[in-house]
Amino acid sequence: MTAFAAACGVHLDPWQSYVIDALFAVDAAGQWAATEFGLLVSRQNGKGEILVAYDLAHLFLFPRPDNRPKMILHTAHEMKTAINGFQRLKGVVESQPQLMRRVHQVYTANGQEGIILRPRKGQTLPDQIRFVARSKNSGRGFSGDVLVQDEAQEESQAAHNALTYTQSAVPNRQELFMGTVPEEGVNDSEVFEGVRDRGRAPKPSRTGWMEWTPHGSEDPEIAETIDRADPHVWAAANPAAPHRIHWDTIRDQYERDTTPGKEAFGRERLSIWPNRPEGADDSNSDVDMAAWNAHEVDAWLTRRVALAVVIGRGGGYSSICGAQRLDGGEILVQHLATNAGTLWIPEELKTLRRKLASRLIVLDEKNAATITSDLSRAGLRYMAMHMSEVAAAFDMTVEYINGGVIVHPPQPELTDALEAAVPRVMNKGQALKTWDQGDPLVPSSAVQGMSLAVWGLKKSESQPTSSAAPAPQVLTAETGPANDGMDVLTMRF
Structure with a gap:
C-alpha cells in the first residue's frame, strides 16, 4: 500500500505506513482482518495522508470480487472537513494520468462531491467514492462497502446507525474511525468510545485499534499522574514530531493551557483518554433504595401529568414516563411504556396526552434529536431540555427520592431500572451528571424518563397562569393551538 501511495505522490511517514499496513491486513479467508478499525492520534500529526492513501487503495486497488459496484462513503462531522478530504483526494487523482484514465467523472457540486470510475469489464454500475457530512439520514440509499468516519469523536449514535446499516448486505465490509480524544459533555462520543473499548479489550475480535498515547494513559489512576511537561511524553503522543509539528509549538501549547491540571493539553495534544474506572458505577449516586421502596403507593397517574420521552442506547428502544402532583404535595411518578425503536412514540404520546390531560411533554434535546421532527409532524409540541437542565433533573430526582417527595405505584420494572442505573458525567468541569445503564440487561431509559418528567x-408549576383565562399560558415558538382543548402548557426554548 505504501508503494502504491508513493507512486501516486502520497509519501507516508513510517508510522502512517504502519497504520495502512494494519488496515489492509487480511485473514486466512482473504477477508479484512478488521471489520472496524479505530485510530486515535492528536491533531496535526498527519491523519489526512492516511485517509488519502486509504481512499486511493480502496477505490483503485480492491474491487469487489463479485464485480458488483463498490461504494466508499467518506464522512465527517462537518461538511467542510468532508470537502477537505475530497479536495485532497481529487488533487492526487487529477495529478496522476494513470488514475485519471480510470475516472469517468469527478463531481464537485455542493453536497454531491465524489469520484466515479469507469465501469470495469462486466459492470453495469461503476465503483465510486462519495463525501458526506454525517446526520441521521446520511448514507441512506447507498450500500457502503467501506465507511470512513473522520472526526469520529463527534459521531452520534443516530448518525452512525444511518451509516452502518448501509453495510447490512455487504460482504467483506470495513469501517474506519479516525479521531481525537472527545471532551466529556461536549462531544457525542459514545460510538468512538465503544470502538476504543472493543479495540483495547484483551479478547480477540474483528476490531483493530491503534493509538499514540503516553504509557499508562488508558489506566484511570496512572493517567492522572502523567507528567504533561515531560518531552518524552510529548514524543509518545506525537509520532510526527518534530518534522510535522515542532517541539516549540508543543511547548507553547503546554505553557498557554490554563485548564486545571493542564487537562486540555492532555486531551488535545497528548491524547490521554483513560478507560472508565472499574467499580466507578457501582453506586447509583446516593439513591436511598430503602426510601424508594418505602414510598410505594396504590395510586396511578390520572390528570395534569408531565410526560417525558427518552431514547435508549442506540435507538433500539424508547420509554415514556410521567409525573403528577398529588393533593398531599407528593410527586407521583410512573413508567408508562417501553417499546422497541421510536416509530411508536408519536401516537403513544397522543394517546397519553388525551388520557392523562398532559400539561407538558419534555425531552433531552440531544438524546431525542432523532424524533423531534416526527413529533412536530404529529402536532405534538414539546420542551427540549438543555444539558444543565438534564443534570438538574438528575440531582432533583435523587434528592426527592431520598426525601420521600417522590412516590410510585408498584412497578417492579421501574424499581429494577433505578437499582441498576448509574451516574454518567456529562460535563466534567461543571460536574453535570445524568443517568446511564449500569447493567447491560436492564435499560435505564425509564429512570431517565422519570427524572425528566419530575423536572x-x-x-x-413554576409558570404563571392568567386568572382571566382558563387556559394556561403557552410559551412556544411553534404555531398552532393547544390540541384537543386540553389543559396543556407547552414550552419550546
Missing part, C-alpha cells in the same frame, strides 16, 4: 412537572 417537567416542576417547570410547568
Whole structure:
C-alpha cells in the first residue's frame, strides 16, 4: 500500500505506513482482518495522508470480487472537513494520468462531491467514492462497502446507525474511525468510545485499534499522574514530531493551557483518554433504595401529568414516563411504556396526552434529536431540555427520592431500572451528571424518563397562569393551538 501511495505522490511517514499496513491486513479467508478499525492520534500529526492513501487503495486497488459496484462513503462531522478530504483526494487523482484514465467523472457540486470510475469489464454500475457530512439520514440509499468516519469523536449514535446499516448486505465490509480524544459533555462520543473499548479489550475480535498515547494513559489512576511537561511524553503522543509539528509549538501549547491540571493539553495534544474506572458505577449516586421502596403507593397517574420521552442506547428502544402532583404535595411518578425503536412514540404520546390531560411533554434535546421532527409532524409540541437542565433533573430526582417527595405505584420494572442505573458525567468541569445503564440487561431509559418528567412537572408549576383565562399560558415558538382543548402548557426554548 505504501508503494502504491508513493507512486501516486502520497509519501507516508513510517508510522502512517504502519497504520495502512494494519488496515489492509487480511485473514486466512482473504477477508479484512478488521471489520472496524479505530485510530486515535492528536491533531496535526498527519491523519489526512492516511485517509488519502486509504481512499486511493480502496477505490483503485480492491474491487469487489463479485464485480458488483463498490461504494466508499467518506464522512465527517462537518461538511467542510468532508470537502477537505475530497479536495485532497481529487488533487492526487487529477495529478496522476494513470488514475485519471480510470475516472469517468469527478463531481464537485455542493453536497454531491465524489469520484466515479469507469465501469470495469462486466459492470453495469461503476465503483465510486462519495463525501458526506454525517446526520441521521446520511448514507441512506447507498450500500457502503467501506465507511470512513473522520472526526469520529463527534459521531452520534443516530448518525452512525444511518451509516452502518448501509453495510447490512455487504460482504467483506470495513469501517474506519479516525479521531481525537472527545471532551466529556461536549462531544457525542459514545460510538468512538465503544470502538476504543472493543479495540483495547484483551479478547480477540474483528476490531483493530491503534493509538499514540503516553504509557499508562488508558489506566484511570496512572493517567492522572502523567507528567504533561515531560518531552518524552510529548514524543509518545506525537509520532510526527518534530518534522510535522515542532517541539516549540508543543511547548507553547503546554505553557498557554490554563485548564486545571493542564487537562486540555492532555486531551488535545497528548491524547490521554483513560478507560472508565472499574467499580466507578457501582453506586447509583446516593439513591436511598430503602426510601424508594418505602414510598410505594396504590395510586396511578390520572390528570395534569408531565410526560417525558427518552431514547435508549442506540435507538433500539424508547420509554415514556410521567409525573403528577398529588393533593398531599407528593410527586407521583410512573413508567408508562417501553417499546422497541421510536416509530411508536408519536401516537403513544397522543394517546397519553388525551388520557392523562398532559400539561407538558419534555425531552433531552440531544438524546431525542432523532424524533423531534416526527413529533412536530404529529402536532405534538414539546420542551427540549438543555444539558444543565438534564443534570438538574438528575440531582432533583435523587434528592426527592431520598426525601420521600417522590412516590410510585408498584412497578417492579421501574424499581429494577433505578437499582441498576448509574451516574454518567456529562460535563466534567461543571460536574453535570445524568443517568446511564449500569447493567447491560436492564435499560435505564425509564429512570431517565422519570427524572425528566419530575423536572417537567416542576417547570410547568413554576409558570404563571392568567386568572382571566382558563387556559394556561403557552410559551412556544411553534404555531398552532393547544390540541384537543386540553389543559396543556407547552414550552419550546
